[in-house]
Amino acid sequence: MVAPIFPKSITADKNARVLTVIWNDEHNSQYPFGLLRAACPCAECRGGHENMRSEPDPDVFSVRMAESPATKIRNVEAVGSYALTIEWEDGHHFGIYNWRYLRLLCPCPICREK
Amino acid sequence: MIRRNFSPLVLAVSIGLAIALLGAIFAIIWSSLPQGETQLMPTPILTVIPAPTATLTPSVSPISLTPSATSTLMVGGTGNEIQVGVYVQITGTGGDGLRLRAGPGTENEPIFLGREAEVFLVKDGPKEGSGYTWFFLEAPYDTTRSGWAVANYLQVIASNEP
Ligand SMILES: [Zn+2]
Numbered sequence: 001m002v003a004p005i006f007p008k009s010i011t012a013d014k015n016a017r018v019l020t021v022i023w024n025d026e027h028n029s030q031y032p033f034g035l036l037r038a039a040c041p042c043a044e045c046r047g048g049h050e051n052m053r054s055e056p057d058p059d060v061f062s063v064r065m066a067e068s069p070a071t072k073i074r075n076v077e078a079v080g081s082y083a084l085t086i087e088w089e090d091g092h093h094f095g096i097y098n099w100r101y102l103r104l105l106c107p108c109p110i111c112r113e114k
Numbered sequence: 115m116i117r118r119n120f121s122p123l124v125l126a127v128s129i130g131l132a133i134a135l136l137g138a139i140f141a142i143i144w145s146s147l148p149q150g151e152t153q154l155m156p157t158p159i160l161t162v163i164p165a166p167t168a169t170l171t172p173s174v175s176p177i178s179l180t181p182s183a184t185s186t187l188m189v190g191g192t193g194n195e196i197q198v199g200v201y202v203q204i205t206g207t208g209g210d211g212l213r214l215r216a217g218p219g220t221e222n223e224p225i226f227l228g229r230e231a232e233v234f235l236v237k238d239g240p241k242e243g244s245g246y247t248w249f250f251l252e253a254p255y256d257t258t259r260s261g262w263a264v265a266n267y268l269q270v271i272a273s274n275e276p
């Protein structure tokens with residue numbers, strides 16, 4: 001069994017518009033808010049349940065989002081101990097980012113090489 | 115004789131018992147699951163740094179998005195015409211996104227769904243079709259992510275982008 005991966009700390013910096021996650025393996029992930037919105041895993045954003053996958057859509061990394069209420073985080077909350085949910089300034093709040101999904105979404109060069 | 119009369123009842127009772135037992139087992143598994151998880155994965159420390167504070171947190175360095183002093187800086191004001199060479203963002207789709215099509219008209223195949231707030235460079239247009247005005251858009255970092263979009267859901271963003 002693979003050791004479970006989970007965040008030790010999550011910091012949403014509304015000023016820098018970056019969400020920083022420090023993982024239990026010490027990896028440091030920095031997610032621009034726009035990437036998190038582009039990768040919103042909810043049914044509405046993924047175009048219905050038939051398109052829902054447990055992995056991020058590869059093209060989210062080439063999506064560039066403008067600064068707008070849709071890419072501004074209002075609040076971040078933990079969902080139990082397995083996921084994160086983000087409430088956006090435009091009222092959208094249905095996406096549940098589980099730790100695995102969030103880690104696969106890490107935009108750092110090391111993770112993107114894999 | 116007696117056994118024959120009783121056997122359906124016995125059967126029903128035993129089935130009922132089995133269902134109840136299974137239910138109880140599931141209930142125990144369900145209730146114990148979250149606790150087991152909690153022990154393995156403690157809830158992380160969650161911090162939300164509010165935006166209005168002027169000081170930038172030095173520990174967090176900006177990556178691909180340029181932070182701006184005010185949030186309204188990047189969005190173009192009134193009188194910004196959509197034209198070839200400007201950057202536009204998809205806006206007003208209520209989170210549904212906007213279809214980018216193979217040609218300027220609703221009869222053309224949708225190629226992909228542009229996302230609310232996604233930024234594109236205008237490469238061609240305007241063209242009229244199906245009662246709408248269309249522009250050919252291309253993603254700044256992925257030229258294969260391109261297609262025709264109706265002007266109704268596009269908003270010009272500042273020209274120094276990105
Ligand atoms: Zn969503």
Ligand SMILES: [Zn+2]
Pocket residue numbers: 027028029106107108109110111112
């Ligand atoms: Zn990474």
